[in-house]
Amino acid sequence: MADYREAFVGIDVAKLRNAIAIADSGREGEVRFFGEVDASDESMRRVIQRIATKFNRVYFCYEAGPTGYGLYRLIRSLGHECMVVAPSLIPRKPGDRVKTNRRDALALARLLRAGELTAVWVPDEGHEAMRDLVRARAAAVETLRVHRQHVSAFMLKHGRIYPRRKGWSMRYLRWLQEQPFDHPAHQIALQEMVEAVRVSKERVERLEDVIEEFVPTWSLAPIVRALQTLRGVELIVAVTFATEVGDVQRFESPRQLMGYLGLVPGERSTGETVRRGGITKAGNGRVRHMLVESAWTYRHPPRVGAKKLYRLEQAPPKVREIAWKAQTRLTARYRMLSGRGKRTTVVCTAIARELVGFMWAVAREAQAI
Structure with a gap:
């Protein structure tokens, strides 16, 4: 040789x-x-x-x-x-x-x-297509946020303050239409910005409908269904997690997945000195953002709503067990951390980190079926 x-x-x-x-x-x-x-x-x-x-x-x-x-x-x-x-x-x-x-x-x-290079996980063509679709929806959501911010900034500049707390409802849109301006150019500018919000919202809704249409025929559809048994994890969160993380089997432990998503604390230690800071924010920011948003739902006591009950009835027994264990543990941890005086952002980040562990367990269980 x-x-x-x-x-x-x-x-x-x-x-x-x-x-x-x-x-x-x-x-x-x-x-x-x-x-x-x-x-x-x-x-x-x-x-x-x-x-x-x-x-x-x-x-x-x-x-x-x-x-x-x-x-x-x-x-x-x-x-x-x-x-x-x-x-x-x-x-x-x-x-x-x-x-x-x-x-x-x-x-x-x-x-x-x-042998000093680190490989990334390469999706197949079908998985990549779904990921592109989910990212297109995320871009549309960001565009909608920007257009809404334009309207809010315009109204604030002219001293128009909405008297209620909840914005962007039908009542809020009627309030926008009722606002008079001395110069017709201001009225036209407001109408154009409101129209941009409407178009952006319709785009988001169209993309969400397409995602819901394609998920049942996708190879990771069982994982998406299983993930929706968890509190705070609906269709978009589950699909985003599945498309961005991909094959969960490549993570040997939940801690590896937490590190991949940047939800573990950074550390700078030397000798006898140990310094830990905020989360690393490494890896995929799209999933991390959605998980932190989902963590807010665990501020309420554990219970199963009608919609979530339907999801649980369709899931395997082991997945149901993990979902209920996640709800009881994370709601109790939220109360404990809040009782210690932690900021809500810190609490939600800690809950999101543990939620990743339960999602890892559910996804692996769904893949094993």
Whole structure:
């Protein structure tokens, strides 16, 4: 086997051209720049096949980014190993201030050979489509929030204060329509902003209807149904968790999932000194935001409503048991932390962290069925 040769290929991907570097196996193996090639599928296919003919086994890697997973699927279809690398976890020298495509490709090839790269989880095409749909809905919600803020800021600037607490109800919209302005331009500006809110709200509702339509045929539909047995976890929260986290089996413990979502406290300790701060906020912010929002529901005593009872009746016995255990524990913990004088934001973050553990257990139970 003396002539058995392996190669490690680092690809710095871009919109138009990809930079490629090759590292020979072994500690003293040569690391050389292959060149820049067109980023199209046909061009990359020819280059991959050309490199593969020179070695017995080839490993590829590139950074996760806006170009997506098309290159990963192309390389895998050609029968080679490929890693999509987490950019934030790539080791970098603090004093290295020069960045070029060539240097990035060489660094990727060298680090891939050394085993210093961390891979991201790559979804299949169906999962990626659902995730894009959920993220489109999240973007629509953010647009709706911005348009509502425009209306609120406009009314505040003109000294118009809504006399009731709850805004954006039908009563609030009628109140907006009844507001007179001296200059007709102000009236037109308000009408345009209110119309933008209406259009944004309809867009959110359309996307939510489409998500509800596609979930039953999705491969993770059993997990989505099981997650909805938990208090504070409805369809959008469950689908967002499933699309962003993906395969829960890759997390060996709930603590790993908590760390992945950035819900564990940061720590900076040395010697006998232990310093812990706020949560790391690493990982996926979309799921973390929704879980903190869901945690607010645990301020109420444990009980099962009519809608949640229907979900529980459809769930397996073990899932029902986990859901009730989560409700009794988290409501009691909310009361305990609040009784100690903790701020509500801190309390909800702590509840969200424990809620992740119960969601991990429910998802694994649903996958095992």
